[in-house]
Each structure stands twice: as C-alpha cells, then as structure tokens.
Amino acid sequence: xxxxxxxxxxxxxxxxxxxxxxxxxxxxxxxxxxxxxxxxxxxxxxxxxxxxxxxxxxxxxxxxxxxxxxxxxxxxxxxxxxxxxxxxxxxxxxxxxxxxxxxxxxxxxxxxxxxxxxxxxxxxxxxxxxxxxxxxxxxxxxxxxxxxx
Amino acid sequence: xxxxxxxxxxxxxxxxxxxxxxxxxxxxxxxxxxxxxxxxxxxxxxxxxxxxxxxxxxxxxxxxxxxxxxxxxxxxxxxxxxxxxxxxxxxxxxxxxxxxxxxxxxxxxxxxxxxxxxxxxxxxxxxxxxxxxxxxxxxxxxxxxxxxxxxxxxxxxxxxxxxxxxxxxxxxxxxxxxxxxxxxxxxxxxxxxxxxxxxxxxxxxxxxxxxxxxxxxxxxxxxxxxxxxxxxxxxxxxxxxxxxxxxxxxxxxxxxxxxxxxxxxxxxxxx
Numbered sequence: 001x002x003x004x005x006x007x008x009x010x011x012x013x014x015x016x017x018x019x020x021x022x023x024x025x026x027x028x029x030x031x032x033x034x035x036x037x038x039x040x041x042x043x044x045x046x047x048x049x050x051x052x053x054x055x056x057x058x059x060x061x062x063x064x065x066x067x068x069x070x071x072x073x074x075x076x077x078x079x080x081x082x083x084x085x086x087x088x089x090x091x092x093x094x095x096x097x098x099x100x101x102x103x104x105x106x107x108x109x110x111x112x113x114x115x116x117x118x119x120x121x122x123x124x125x126x127x128x129x130x131x132x133x134x135x136x137x138x139x140x141x142x143x144x145x146x147x148x149x
Numbered sequence: 150x151x152x153x154x155x156x157x158x159x160x161x162x163x164x165x166x167x168x169x170x171x172x173x174x175x176x177x178x179x180x181x182x183x184x185x186x187x188x189x190x191x192x193x194x195x196x197x198x199x200x201x202x203x204x205x206x207x208x209x210x211x212x213x214x215x216x217x218x219x220x221x222x223x224x225x226x227x228x229x230x231x232x233x234x235x236x237x238x239x240x241x242x243x244x245x246x247x248x249x250x251x252x253x254x255x256x257x258x259x260x261x262x263x264x265x266x267x268x269x270x271x272x273x274x275x276x277x278x279x280x281x282x283x284x285x286x287x288x289x290x291x292x293x294x295x296x297x298x299x300x301x302x303x304x305x306x307x308x309x310x311x312x313x314x315x316x317x318x319x320x321x322x323x324x325x326x327x328x329x330x331x332x333x334x335x336x337x338x339x340x341x342x343x344x345x346x347x348x349x350x351x352x353x354x355x356x357x358x359x360x361x362x363x364x365x366x367x368x369x370x371x372x373x374x375x376x377x378x379x380x381x382x383x384x385x386x387x388x389x390x391x392x393x394x395x396x397x398x399x400x401x402x403x404x405x406x407x408x409x410x411x412x413x414x415x416x417x418x419x420x
Binding site for chain 2 (some may be wrong): 005006009010012013015016017018019020021022023024076077079080082083086087088090092093095096097098099100102103104121125128129132133136
C-alpha cells in the first residue's frame, strides 16, 4: 500500500515539475511516467539490493535511457524528460535531515546524513552519465560512418 | 615601399564595399543567432546544446570557421568567411526562466533554419512567435506549486494532513515568489526568504492543528524550491566537456539547495 502511494506521489510530483517547466500535452504524460518509472525501478530492486546507493544508480540509468530514447522518438531535447523524471530521486528528505542535525548542533549525525545525501546525488549523476556517453558515442560513430561513405 | 603602401590603400573600391556589406549582413544574422542561443540558455538548455546550435546556424548561412564559447552567463562567437572576414559578437545572458516548451520550439526553429535556410525576416517572425507563446496561466501555476508540495510531502512519508498543509504553503510560496521576482532580489536572498517563511508557516500550521509533522510539511516545500534543472544540467555539462559551466552551475545549485534546506531546518529547530 505504501509503495502504491509512493508511486502515485512520484507520478504526480513529476507531473507537477513538468507543469512548472511548461511541458505541454502529450509530453506531460510521458515526463510524469518517467518519474513513476524511476521510482518503480528503485522499489523493484528493494528485495535484491538493500543499499540505497546502487539502487539510485540503476534507477537513474534506466530513466536516462528512457529519456534519451523518447527524445529520439518524439524529436525533442532529452533534458525535458530527464529533468522531470529525475525529481523523485532527488534526496530532498535526506538533505533536510542533514541541515536539521546541523542546526541542532548534532555534528556526528549531520556528517553521516550529509555523506548519505552526497552519495545519493553522486549515484544519480553517475547513472545519468553512463547512458548519455553511450548515446553520444553511437551518434559519433554514425556521423563518422556517414562521412566515410 | 611608398608604392606598396599606395597599392594597399587604393584597393578596388567596389570589392571593399561588397565586403563591408557582407560583413553587415553577417553581423545581422549573427545577432539573430545569438538571440536564439540566449533564449535557449535562459529556458534551460545545456551548454553543449547551445554551442552546437550556434555552430550549425552559423554554418548554415555560410560561415567557414565558427568559434563559440558559452558559459552559463555569456556567449562569445567569432565567425569567419572570405566574403566578410572575421565577425565577432558577445552576449551577456542574465536571468533564467526555465521553460522546456520554449526550449523545444527553439530547437525546432534552429533545425528549420538549417534545413530550409530561412531568411532573416522569416527567422525574426518565427522568433517573435516563440516569444509570444503564452505560459501556463497563473491559476495553473498555483495548482502546480500545491501539487508538487503535496505529492512530495506524501512521498517522503507525511500524512494526508501534512500534504494538505504543504500544498497550501506551496500556494503562498508562489505568491511570495512573484513578489520577490518583481523586486529583482538575487537568487540566494529569495531562496532564504522563501525557505524561512515556508518553515515558519509549517511550524505554525502544526501548532494550529493542520498537519502533524513540521519535517514532512517542510520536505514537500523543499522539493518544490530545489534547483532541479541546474543540478541535472550541470552534471550533463561537466561530462560533455564543458567543465567550467558545469562547475559554475553545480556550485550555484548546491549552495542554493543548502540555503533552502538551512532556512527550513533553522526555523523548525527554533520553534
């Protein structure tokens, strides 16, 4: 039940950001589905991997592939899907708790939580980089082949 | 020596005029190209996309060599062709208004210019049309702020009451954002004001019985304010070789995120 609620919230949260950034009509739905997909991947990995960092990484890889493929299918910048779909992964809660500990003067808890926030952010970043670089490589190879002919 | 000098100055006048005229036209084209680049940057494009588009656009109107450098707040372009020599323009880019729909339109326009070789007038008309495309009305924006806040309050484990409180605070923050924007305060100040007021309202609404956890209400509003586009874009920038811009934007986004979380947490701890 909790999971269903989270998935629904991830969907509507992504849709909120898509609206905020002026995404229109059909793409609105696709962008929101991206957020749902990212969180679904994270949840599905739960029984297999217990640590958050690799789960965030894989979720980020999947959503980037989703974004890059969609960008080619509907012919628009991949940013549009990446930015909105990555929102549920942004460690806002963790960041808030880090700052909360900091303000309360509990520096041990603050640094532990801060490290966690940083690692999650890095996992998302690393997850985005892998597919993006691959797609770029494929494009370069295609351009190069076209030139050879 | 004297003779050489004379021959230099008595260059073929017609040829010289043609060249000056070509340079004028090149300058006008370049100005439009920079308009497109500027709007792209402002509506949330990555640096590599901006530079790439400018390069293609310049090539499409006949520049042989194109040197583009763009960082988050400035664009510098020098183009060269034998007909008009070297032409340089720079553009300072200030103020961002993330609009992915506009970005998409600009992207399409630049593709169209490159494939159909639009004239200067046609380009201008198309740009004007993009400029005129309306954004979502203010009512929808209010709903959007509420939707994001409420969703993420639930998402991070808040109750339904927390979500309602967070949503209402989101609406207040939209109004506050409008007021702050009109005073043109810098991003950090506006983030601090928004987050402190958000934290205060969260604490008050718990005291008034609307909502149960200050933390859960605040987290919904934090997700709303966190600079998501700059964060993702900065990473993409860094790993496509635009390290300077990536780092600039990344540090800006991190500082903003910290300021926002700090504002909420500080008020929550004080109350």
